[in-house]
Amino acid sequence: TQLLEQSPQFLSIQEGENLTVYCNSSSVFSSLQWYRQEPGEGPVLLVTVVTGGEVKKLKRLTFQFGDARKDSSLHITAAQPGDTGLYLCAGNMRFGAGTRLTVKP
Amino acid sequence: DVKVTQSSRYLVKRTGEKVFLECVQDMDHENMFWYRQDPGLGLRLIYFSYDVKMKEKGDIPEGYSVSREKKERFSLILESASTNQTSMYLCASSSLSGTRVYNEQFFGPGTRLTVL
Numbered sequence: 001t002q003l004l005e006q007s008p009q010f011l012s013i014q015e016g017e018n019l020t021v022y023c024n025s026s027s028v029f030s031s032l033q034w035y036r037q038e039p040g041e042g043p044v045l046l047v048t049v050v051t052g053g054e055v056k057k058l059k060r061l062t063f064q065f066g067d068a069r070k071d072s073s074l075h076i077t078a079a080q081p082g083d084t085g086l087y088l089c090a091g092n093m094r095f096g097a098g099t100r101l102t103v104k105p
Numbered sequence: 106d107v108k109v110t111q112s113s114r115y116l117v118k119r120t121g122e123k124v125f126l127e128c129v130q131d132m133d134h135e136n137m138f139w140y141r142q143d144p145g146l147g148l149r150l151i152y153f154s155y156d157v158k159m160k161e162k163g164d165i166p167e168g169y170s171v172s173r174e175k176k177e178r179f180s181l182i183l184e185s186a187s188t189n190q191t192s193m194y195l196c197a198s199s200s201l202s203g204t205r206v207y208n209e210q211f212f213g214p215g216t217r218l219t220v221l
Contacts, residue, residue, distance in 0.1 A: 009145075033209055042109070042195050042212025043148075088147065090210075093138065093163070097147035 003027070004089055004096035012102040016078050021099040023089030024071045030092070032072045034063055037086040037098070046074075079103045108132075109213035111196055117219045124183040126216050128196030135201035137179035138210065139163075139171060141192040148195060154179055155201060186220045193217050 007022050023032065031050045035043035047056050049065035049072060056063045060083075062075040076083055081103045088098045112127035130137065136155050140148040140163075150163030152171040160171050168190060172180040179198075183190055194217075197210040 006147075040214070042197070042214055043210075044212070045209040048209055090148075093150055093153060093210075095140075095148035097145060 004091060004094060006087075006089060006096035006099050008099060009097065010100050010102075012104065013079055015080055015103055015105050017103075018075065018077050019079055019101070020073055020075045021087055021101070022071065022073050023096055025091070026070065027091075028069050030069070032065060032069075033090045034072070034074055035088040035090060035095075037088060043086075043088055076101075081105050109196055109198055109211050111194075111213040111216050113216050114214060115217050115219075117221065118183075118186050119221050120187060122183075122186045122220075124186050124218065124220075126181040126183075126194055126196075126218070128179045128181070128198075128213055129177050130179075130196075130198040130211070131177065132198060132200070132211065133176070134198035134211075135176075136199045137173065138197040138199075139169075139179065139181045140195045140197065141165070141190075142195055142215070143192050151181065183218075186218075188220050191218060191220045 005024050033048045034046045037043040047063045052067045052069045054065045060077045064073045084103050086098045086100050089096045109130045138153040139151040142148045149165050154160045154173040170182045193215045195215045196213045199208045199210045
C-alpha cells in the first residue's frame with residue numbers, strides 16, 4: 001500500500017497569514033490530487049498535479065509536485081476564514097489523513 | 106450538475122444486522138469506490154469497481170462486500186454489522202483513462218453509520 005503522510009495534522013492561524021501543508025510518501029505517484037472537505041460533506045477536488053516539479057496556482061492556493069513525484073505541498077497566501085476545512089492529498093486511490101485548517105477572523 | 110448520491114445521510118443499526126449502503130452516480134463513470142473515514146486515519150479504501158460486475162478489494166475489505174449490477178450503482182454490504190464499523194462511509198466515482206491513471210474522484214456526501 002502506498003502511504004501518504006500529511007503534516008501538520010492540525011493548523012490554526014489568523015486571517016491574512018500564509019501557510020504551507022505537506023504531503024509526503026516513499027512511493028512514486030503518476031499523479032497526486034488535493035481535495036478539500038467541509039464538515040458533513042464529501043471531499044471536493046482542488047487540483048491534480050502530474051509532472052515532477054509542476055507548480056499550479058488556484059487563486060491564493062499554490063500547489064507543487066516534487067521533482068521525484070513522491071511529495072507535494074499546498075501553500076495558501078493571505079488565508080481567509082473561508083479556507084477553513086480538511087485538506088487531503090491523494091494518489092492512486094489512497095488518501096492521506098489530512099490537515100485540518102482553521103482560519104480565525 | 107454532476108452528482109454522486111448516497112441513500113442515507115445518517116443510519117443507526119444494531120450489532121449483527123445486515124446493512125446496505127447504496128451509491129448512484131450520473132456521470133457514466135467506469136470506476137466506483139467505497140471508503141470509510143475515521144478521525145486521524147483519513148479515508149481508507151474498502152472496495153472499488155472498474156466495471157459492471159467487477160470488484161477489487163481495497164485495503165480494508167474484511168467484514169464488507171459489494172455489488173455492482175449496473176454501471177451507475179455501487180452497493181456496500183455489511184454482512185453482520187459490528188460496533189467497530191461505526192464510521193463515515195464515502196462513495197466516489199471516476200472516469201477511466203486509457204493509461205489507467207486514476208482520475209479525479211467525485212464524492213457523495215457520505216453516510217454516517219452508527220452500529221449499536
